[in-house]
Amino acid sequence: MSFSHAATNATDVPSVRLGSSIGSGKAGWPDVALLSTVLALLLVGVAGYGLYEPHEAHFAGVAREMVLRGDWTTPHLNGAPYLNKPPLFYWMIALSYMLTGTISEWTARIPLALIGCLGCMVAWDWARRLWGVAAGRAAAAMLMVSVGWHLFGHQLLIDLLLAVIYLASLYVIWLITLEPTRRLYWVGFYVLLGLNIMAKGPIGLALTLISLLVFLGVRKKWDVLKHSRPLLGLLIVVAIVAPWLIMIESRHPGYLRYAIINENLKRVVDRRDPPDYTGVKVSVGIFLVATAGWLAPWSLLLPQIAAFAMRATAGRAGNGTPAQDEARVRALADGKTLLTIGALVPVLAFLPMPSRLIYYQLPAMPALVMLAAGWWCGAGTRRIWQAGAAWTFTVTGALIFSAGFWLPHQLDQIPDLVAAPMTMTYVDDIAFTTGVALLAGGVLLLVGRANAALAAMTAVLALSGLLAVKGLTAFDPVRSSKHLVEQLRDQVGPDCVWVSEGSKEIGASAGIAFYLGNDRAGEPRSVLVMEDDPERRPPAFPGAKPQYLINQAQLAELWSENKPVLFVTDFLRSDWERDRPRLPAGEKHIVPQTDGGKRRVYANSSAWSLIERRR
Numbered sequence: 001m002s003f004s005h006a007a008t009n010a011t012d013v014p015s016v017r018l019g020s021s022i023g024s025g026k027a028g029w030p031d032v033a034l035l036s037t038v039l040a041l042l043l044v045g046v047a048g049y050g051l052y053e054p055h056e057a058h059f060a061g062v063a064r065e066m067v068l069r070g071d072w073t074t075p076h077l078n079g080a081p082y083l084n085k086p087p088l089f090y091w092m093i094a095l096s097y098m099l100t101g102t103i104s105e106w107t108a109r110i111p112l113a114l115i116g117c118l119g120c121m122v123a124w125d126w127a128r129r130l131w132g133v134a135a136g137r138a139a140a141a142m143l144m145v146s147v148g149w150h151l152f153g154h155q156l157l158i159d160l161l162l163a164v165i166y167l168a169s170l171y172v173i174w175l176i177t178l179e180p181t182r183r184l185y186w187v188g189f190y191v192l193l194g195l196n197i198m199a200k201g202p203i204g205l206a207l208t209l210i211s212l213l214v215f216l217g218v219r220k221k222w223d224v225l226k227h228s229r230p231l232l233g234l235l236i237v238v239a240i241v242a243p244w245l246i247m248i249e250s251r252h253p254g255y256l257r258y259a260i261i262n263e264n265l266k267r268v269v270d271r272r273d274p275p276d277y278t279g280v281k282v283s284v285g286i287f288l289v290a291t292a293g294w295l296a297p298w299s300l301l302l303p304q305i306a307a308f309a310m311r312a313t314a315g316r317a318g319n320g321t322p323a324q325d326e327a328r329v330r331a332l333a334d335g336k337t338l339l340t341i342g343a344l345v346p347v348l349a350f351l352p353m354p355s356r357l358i359y360y361q362l363p364a365m366p367a368l369v370m371l372a373a374g375w376w377c378g379a380g381t382r383r384i385w386q387a388g389a390a391w392t393f394t395v396t397g398a399l400i401f402s403a404g405f406w407l408p409h410q411l412d413q414i415p416d417l418v419a420a421p422m423t424m425t426y427v428d429d430i431a432f433t434t435g436v437a438l439l440a441g442g443v444l445l446l447v448g449r450a451n452a453a454l455a456a457m458t459a460v461l462a463l464s465g466l467l468a469v470k471g472l473t474a475f476d477p478v479r480s481s482k483h484l485v486e487q488l489r490d491q492v493g494p495d496c497v498w499v500s501e502g503s504k505e506i507g508a509s510a511g512i513a514f515y516l517g518n519d520r521a522g523e524p525r526s527v528l529v530m531e532d533d534p535e536r537r538p539p540a541f542p543g544a545k546p547q548y549l550i551n552q553a554q555l556a557e558l559w560s561e562n563k564p565v566l567f568v569t570d571f572l573r574s575d576w577e578r579d580r581p582r583l584p585a586g587e588k589h590i591v592p593q594t595d596g597g598k599r600r601v602y603a604n605s606s607a608w609s610l611i612e613r614r615r
Helices: 031-045 057-068 088-100 105-131 135-145 147-152 158-178 183-200 202-219 222-227 230-253 256-269 284-295 300-309 324-349 362-376 383-413 415-419 422-448 450-479 482-492 510-516 551-560 605-614
Strands: 497-500 528-530 564-569 602-603
Touching: 031 105, 031 135, 057 088, 057 105, 057 510, 057 602, 088 105, 088 158, 088 183, 088 450, 105 135, 105 147, 105 158, 105 324, 105 362, 135 147, 135 362, 135 450, 135 605, 147 158, 147 362, 147 450, 158 324, 158 362, 183 202, 183 230, 202 222, 230 256, 284 300, 284 324, 284 362, 300 324, 300 362, 300 383, 324 362, 324 551, 362 602, 362 605, 383 422, 415 422, 415 450, 422 497, 450 482, 482 510, 482 564, 482 602, 482 605, 497 510, 497 551, 528 551, 551 564, 564 605, 602 605
Parallel strands: 497 528, 497 564
Antiparallel strands: 564 602
């Protein structure tokens, strides 16, 4: 594949033409090869590690119960309704289970890989239309190897899906500015609004509409709304959203109120009951640092991206008529403005919210990467900015490479890494490969080989990404109960009762239920969860209390019966002196296990006798 050299003339713009595509050049076999590589990179390793808790196990577990129950309306987890998310992501995972005929980690993650690849395809096509085929290839390759896209392309979270829908919405808005009267574009926009709601509720809708209104105001394009067909849009959104909402509300009265007030309005001001996501809730400063981290290594180009975004789009006559040239320049300016707004809105919208999580800015990533690709491929690049990028990459690459020698020794006291020591074997290799990638890119930029620099960087960073997936595999004992359950499941037998202490992270018991599999009747096995620990309160969804919740008195009665019982502690506990497990009085045994991370497993006398006999 090839990437264009960066231009040195401040007035240079790519050759563009009006028509079905603004940018120049047609897609060919290099594009097919690149996008195939994107998909392969996102798929590699997805079967190699257990479901991380609580997020991955929650999504994979709900989708599993959808398939086993044949109920695609009410999300269930651990045998009871689980009503905190819209169903689109659950449906995608459940469909993967059905199409493959297998319920497993890798079939749960296949939709995520496809979503990540789709995001790269949208970025590729839009950048290609804006600045030419080389920019499209650059955008896809840069997004593919960025830290956040690769990491969240391997971890089940709705936010990557939201990011792709948001990017597609921005793209369609740009197409609407080119042809406001074209009904197909408006239909596509309204379909995406409906999918936003079905993916993550009002927040996705808000991000898109805010971006649209800011764009129309900045570019003074309010007349576009004359062609918006609002009645058609309302009908489309209602047709997508209303059927499921009506069914879920009829089955679980109070769901809409709960979802709107507790899951959205209260979450915005960090008053959701019970509080959750304590492990990934961050300050404003950490949120901004994380934004740069997810965008890395292209966050090193933030000064160039900012200068490129603020610089007016220049034009030249080319082969078109003056009217065509003027329309082309307007289209390029609209695209750059829309991408800038798309990069800023997801970051600025969450900054004032106390409930901001460390990955909420993910929808900003594709727009930032596309602007970086536009700058890199010569759409108004100055030589001084190229030199600055070259030295930044070179110096940063040298520092990261050197970290491979000293960083592992600085990290070996972190409790999570102590619980999964194999993780440390990949830290130095990731540092070395990342450092080499940046060094190669910096040196090649210094000698004016922008094309080779980007190709070398993305290739070596792809290798670094594969090593990072190995790191996820090594770290999974800390965040996944897979090995723990597999180690003990056969020892205690199918009649053993598993009790989870619970966690501040809602859904943390989902992994145990997922890996316990089905009972003798083919029904999904469930895990009992403590309900009266003030530190670990479960959610109170509309409707009857879930049958899996038990209190201390019920645990004590169960513990003393002649049936095997295992008690699994909170996977996030760090203070065992102040916050001790609330176990019943009487005989209890700590079960030796090697792959449970910071968890401890306690057995009653019946379970312990089985373990002793079968070890």
